[in-house]
Amino acid sequence: QVQLVESGGGAVQPGRSLRLSCAASGFTFSNYGMHWVRQAPGKGLEWVAAIWYDGSNKYYGDSVKGRFTISRDNPKNTLYVQMNSLRAEDTAVYYCARLSSWYGFDIWGQGTMVTVSS
Amino acid sequence: QSALTQPASVSGSPGQSITISCTGTSSDVGGYNYVSWYQQHPGKAPKLMIYEVSNRPSGVSNRFSGSKSGNTASLTISGLQAEDEADYYCSSYTSITSYVFGTGTKVTVL
Numbered sequence: 001q002v003q004l005v006e007s008g009g010g011a012v013q014p015g016r017s018l019r020l021s022c023a024a025s026g027f028t029f030s031n032y033g034m035h036w037v038r039q040a041p042g043k044g045l046e047w048v049a050a051i052w053y054d055g056s057n058k059y060y061g062d063s064v065k066g067r068f069t070i071s072r073d074n075p076k077n078t079l080y081v082q083m084n085s086l087r088a089e090d091t092a093v094y095y096c097a098r099l100s101s102w103y104g105f106d107i108w109g110q111g112t113m114v115t116v117s118s
Numbered sequence: 119q120s121a122l123t124q125p126a127s128v129s130g131s132p133g134q135s136i137t138i139s140c141t142g143t144s145s146d147v148g149g150y151n152y153v154s155w156y157q158q159h160p161g162k163a164p165k166l167m168i169y170e171v172s173n174r175p176s177g178v179s180n181r182f183s184g185s186k187s188g189n190t191a192s193l194t195i196s197g198l199q200a201e202d203e204a205d206y207y208c209s210s211y212t213s214i215t216s217y218v219f220g221t222g223t224k225v226t227v228l
Binding site for chain 2: 044061062095100106
């Protein structure tokens with residue numbers, strides 16, 4: 001079935017780095033733009049980053065610009081986000097999401113928790 | 119890019135209709151028909167309920183409908199049911215970054 005599975009979350013100290021992965025299955029991954037969305041504990045959804053279907057264009061939210069890098073490996077059906085210089089305010093559940101052809105996020109992963117704390 | 123503005127909470131009795139607003143600017147909600155709505159139950163991933171302002175994905179109840187006027191989009195839930203109790207978020211494409219979400223609305227079924 002169509003599925004996204006995130007991994008790589010965990011606890012990390014401020015200033016350190018972490019890389020999250022999102023494994024896609026059940027659909028042609030290389031046909032879709034992919035996004036990362038996060039949700040801090042008890043807070044709302046925050047759009048983080050986007051990458052075009054072929055990786056040619058990337059976009060970032062203001063709060064992560066210059067620190068996070070989104071990438072993808074289409075032959076491996078995997079989306080990534082490299083998170084550097086992590087801050088306490090980056091603590092959140094990170095979701096990967098597929099952008100449908102109708103400009104809605106139609107498939108979401110289960111999320112992976114990132115905790116930034118000393 | 120500021121979050122789209124939604125009411126913090128909306129409530130209604132079973133069978134009633136409620137409407138959730140989502141206010142943005144001409145750079146997002148008002149400029150594009152790429153507004154979508156998501157339902158999120160506690161501890162779960164969001165679920166797409168409405169896309170392109172007023173379209174429902176397959177499998178979503180026709181009790182959910184969407185509309186837009188100017189810089190404000192709306193989600194209406196008719197025939198409110200206990201299972202509709204959840205958080206709801208709007209989202210819009212934006213010319214400034216890429217996408218932006220709303221602040222979120224907690225729907226309570228009385």
